[in-house]
Amino acid sequence: MTRTFTRRAALATGTAVLGTFVLGRSRAVAQSSDILKIGFISPISGPLAGFGQTDGYVLDQARTALAGGVTINGTAYGVELLDRDTQSDPARAGQLARDLINNDAVDLMVAVSTPETINPVSDACEAAGVPCISTVMPWEAWYFGRGAVSGEESPFKYTYHFGFGVDEFYQAYISQWDLVETNKRVGVMYPNDADGNAIRAVLAPKLVEAGYEVIDPGAYETGTTDFSSQIATFREAGIEIFNTFPIPPDFAAFWRQAAQQGLHRQVKIVQLAKTGLFPADIEALGGLGNNMASAAYWHRDFPYSSPTTGLTGAALCDGYEATTGNQWTQQLGASLSAIDVAMAALSAASDPKDREAVAAVLPTLKADTIGGTVDFTAGPVKNVAHGPIIGTQWQAAEGGDFQFDYVITENATDMSVPVIGELRAYNA
Template sequence: MKVSLLAPFAPNLAKLVFCTAIAGGVMMSGQVYAAADDDTIRIGFISPRTGPLASFGKTDGFVLTQARQALANGMTVGGKHYQVEIIDRDSQSDPARASQLAKELINQDVDLMLAISTPEVINPVADASEAAGIPFMSTVMPWEAWYYGRGAKPGEESPFKWTYHFGFGAGEFYKTYISQWSLIDTNKKVGVMYPNDADGNAIRAVLAPRLAKAGYTVIDPGAYETGTSDFSSQIALFKREGVDIINSFPIPPDFAAFWRQSAQQGLHRQIKIIQIAKTGLFPSDIEVLGSLGPKIASAAYWHKTFPYTSPLTGLSGEQLADMWETETGEQWTQQLGATLSLLDAGTEALKQANDPLSRTAVRDAISQLNVTTIGGQVDFTSGPVPNVASGPIIGAQWVKGTGQFKLDYVITENVTDPNVPVTHKLLQYNTK
């Protein structure tokens, strides 16, 4: 049980906590206010709202507002009513800051820690939570980069007792890419651009061998460092080898530099499919490329046409996307549903815990969680490895917009979740 700092002086006063307020979707941090003591569940939430990964966190304030509204009257667990606070923080896309923020939230006595988007945010928060014995859940990064990237070994018992992750992995990427690439006739030569980071190293180790086994010739110039400004050697290799497909997992600035240089050096006229992940997820990533953007292939861990409803807010994907566009005037992004799915899963775990203020009970509830979120099923009882629940990644493509926005994001295949409707044919990149 939590003990109020003010208890010796006024037993009925509320405990003082640091909390982040959301006003009109804008984060206002550092406010101190009174909150309920032992009957309050505290959820920590860390994401990249600023910095080079800011496109992942752009919609988080809006989604957090929806979640706070849904939780305004608290929740009842085991016949007892609790108030719920979500204390959110911006990692600024800095792993060291993400770790420090996690430790600060742990010191504020959070009952559940959530983190989202890329290893640079998730892994340091997961490590801090594991060390402190805080129940933790995350999504939006390949699970291999989360599981093996944090020290787990294939075939060995999981070293993690408190931390859990759900979502896509190299297996889902493999299925999606094989399905997507089969839609266009190519020479099956794939030029890969995998960076020297947790994502890139995990994908190189797991995905590339499977592509080769499936009959694709993988042309790999080697890992490049994040922030590289000159990709001439990679471009020259891809031209020389005659690749028809390019697959990359870069951060947005690196891909923009690579693809602009590819156009300057004529590689783009050779490419039939340019398939990117980690970038190319949001309209802003593609719009900055101008005429080079349309027909870039992507992959969706969430799309507004996913046929699922949020158990927390009651919103469908279409409703969530429409609300965002109406309130902001900006195009919906797949992060809307991803962030809400994490909040869906987290709050469902709290509801299923015997005691939502018991770390052990919440941890045990996560380990047995099997729930349908706005992003689809989250099932920690079926693997693929301990502490991980697999999730879909759906073949998609950016095409010229037919409505108020410059681009439309369309579904071209659905092998990892057949419930998601396919709406468009994959277009070849190097055709006019």
């Protein structure tokens, strides 16, 4: 049985109803058997900290919404969100997951952002028989990177992932790059990691089929400090599009060297992924950050709302900026979407305290979220639900409190999302 969350105001009880899931406002739950425990693991510190910067605020909103407990299928429960910081360390991510499973007895796990977090957490949950929801990494790096084989039955029972894949990047990039006239020579710099290897294997050939010439100097190791050889290759080839999937410190080092050696003057589109997602990544580059092209797995202008909190994208971002003084980031909606899916899974289960019962509903789960509908029945493979990637660009703000506006420039993977502005050439 599947359920899709719908939210309506209750008339006299001060509650909101989410399918059979009722948010309470005054009930106290004391017994541990009446408490639903959700682990939430993300990188709050370390080189991937941009992905976790907003998670504290998101968790505060969810905890406030769930503070009075919930009723599922007529039974009342309290809800605890147990968050942990991986410090951007994969080994620590796996250990945190095992601690939450063995010592805190979580009923369901949420893992958010990058293979360095998601894959070890997913592996720990699969081994322990704990349902796990994850998002924000290419699904191919999650699925095949953990041992699944193309054309064979999925080896996973408890772990499920939603969001973008290489095909979404391809659609967004082709749509985005057609907005600026170029010679279609694309310099790519993909790291030797789960993201980079998946992108190189699948995206690069698709770009070639679409008529682009791909110049790839080969995989580089994370933490590289000298990119002179790659820059020389790109300059000699006359690339006018550059695409990369690095961690933020690596790209910052590369692009400063690229500017010193003149590469930035010939490139018309700088298309970033994994870095360039958040304001701090771009602001750290100073003037070199203007007109960097990015991609959004969520944006404040997405026309959806969160069943868990009732917040729209605009309300979530406005609240974050008012509370913290920092500019909103796309991770706000992504992390809240994961919590929306987690609550939908618990609500759909015959017994949310039974891990097997929760796992049993995941293959047919369809959940409304602040990022849109997550539908595990639609594939592209079992255990995975598609999600969009929207073409965006960091453009110098004309007034306001922040240096850059994050502008939607194309919407090929979700045409319900409004296009806000035009893509500008980087070297214009």
